[in-house]
Amino acid sequence: MTVSIVVVSHSEKIADGAVELAAQMAPDVVIVAAGGTSDGRIGTSLEKVLAALDQAAGSDGAVILTDLGSAVMTAESALEFADSPAGVVLADAPLVEGLVAAAVAAQGGADLQAVKRAAEAAGGPPRRTDVPPQQVVEEGSVTGQGPACTGEFELINQAGMHARPAAKIAGGLSSLDAEVTINGVDGTSMTSLMTLAAGKGSLLHVEAWGVDAERAVNYVGGLVQAGFGEP
Amino acid sequence: MVLDVVWAVKWLTLCAQAMAEHRVELIELDRAIGDSDHGENMDRGFQAVLDKLAEAAPETPGAALKLTAMTLMSKVGGAAGPLYGTAFLRAAAALGDSAEIEPAAWAGALAAARDGIVARGKAEPGDKTMVDAWTPAAEAARAAAENGGPDVLTVLVAAAEAAEAGAVATDPLMARKGRASYLGERSIGHRDPGAASTALILRAAVGAAA
Structure with a gap:
């Protein structure tokens, strides 16, 4: 379901x-x-x-x-x-x-x-002005601890980080219990990932905190190294 | 005079008549500072209310108002749909399933309607919206219910007069909510169409009791 x-x-x-x-x-x-x-x-x-x-x-x-x-x-x-x-x-x-x-x-x-x-x-700042924006607290920044797991992967598919790869990464990460950044942006946000404008040959630096930190890094690495199933 | 379901249906019928009669006037008001569909939308919405009332034959004033809420939210289309829909829905909830509306209960229903509009539309008094008609109407009804004893017509009249004065008082205001707010200072000098239709609705409530 x-x-x-x-x-x-x-x-x-x-x-x-x-x-x-x-x-x-x-x-x-x-x-x-x-x-x-x-x-x-x-x-x-x-x-x-x-x-x-x-x-x-x-x-x-x-x-x-x-x-x-x-x-x-x-x-x-x-x-x-x-x-x-x-x-x-x-x-x-x-x-x-x-x-x-x-x-x-x-x-x-x-x-x-x-x-x-x-x-x-996916959007910019919240449209409603009467509701304070929800703060996303990154565990690393609060505790002062570095990420529990990191990885660096090179984009090998021709088109690089376009919509479908960004969707695959964001979709998979959002079901994991982990805070993940990729080159400094929220890994669960498809649009943030697309704004990286990372082309073929770019390096993705993945940092993850939380219970599923290792799974998260492996998930991104697996997708990137398989070229997202694309040429 | 008692405010029972017969009165409620007559009120809503007179609302539909008023929207048909003032359709062009509301369109003109909305053309000046909005998208000129308010008269059309309100007319269509209340005509649909008449059909629904005939079909469903509600047994209490509250049931009639809830049916009206559902219909306006479905048929009006513009922002007035959810706003008036919420007003009627909250008023219906305030009245519950009582068969007759006492003066204080009518004042309470108007206050609930007004609060619903504020919650839904996030407008405040002075923003040049229908809130500027509903707020004085609800306050006048409460004051009349407290002072006037059991005479419900007095309360209906007080609310209608306050709504009419509130609508007129939107003329010099600069719009801060809704489509008219895009016009800034150019919205000054025009009456808010939602405040105008509110005055028509509350005047119809008097007509139904006369």
Whole structure:
């Protein structure tokens, strides 16, 4: 079982398109679109969102991604209407980037909160100003201890760190109990990894803290050394 | 006069009439500082409410308001959908399944509706939104319920008048929330469409009791 995702957009086409895009990278994740009004106009519809939540239910929970302001309000209203169902959370993330990151994390077996975090890590700073940004505490920086495990790997695939490799790394790492940085950025954030713009021949320096630190480094090393299964 | 389900259905029916009658006026207000769909959206939403009320025949005022909430959230489409939907949903929850609404309960329902809108839309008084009509309305209803004894019509009238005055008072404000806030100072001199539709809704509540 995996965490499901519901996409709430003002536009049916945006919701459907975003789902189509994310499904390519996460074929086993249930991703349900709730775009537009029930009569096919631009807008959001409580009925559509509730129906989508119904479809997404029965799994390991669902994360809701939204586009513009009133989509957030409609999603919140749906949760209120359904008496705040357990296992359904709203992610404060940009729709497309957040959705892809969430889908990849879910595909990798991440739990509900990890999928939400993956979505929210995909954006810039949080959009809401009334909620203080969640501090990600790196164990190493708190205790002053260095990483429990490190590794250095050279990218050998032609295309380097593009979307699919970044998705594989982020997705796998988000299901491990470890804090991982790769060249200084969050290893569970697909978009952060892509911003490294690491091409063929680049070195990836992996540092990991936590119970699964060694597994995390080995996981990244295994993928990189296999060229992510690409030429 | 008692505020029972017959009154509630009449109120919502008069709301639908008011939205149809003032559709163009709300569109014009929204054209000035928004995206000119408020009149259209509210008219469509409340027409759908009429259909739902006829189908479901709710047995209490609270049930009628909950049905209205669900319908507005599904049919309005714009930001007014979840905002008014939340208002009616919270009011319905405040009323519970009582068959008749006492003056204090009506004041409590308006306060719950107002708090719901604030929670959902994150706007404060003075931001030039529907909150500027709901806040004085809820306060006026509470004061009237405390002072006026059992006469529920007095409470309805106090809320409607305060909402109308609140809507007018949005004219000189600069918008700080919603689409109109993009206009900054150019939003000054125009009435907020959401505050205007709020005044229509609370005036209809008086009409249903008359």
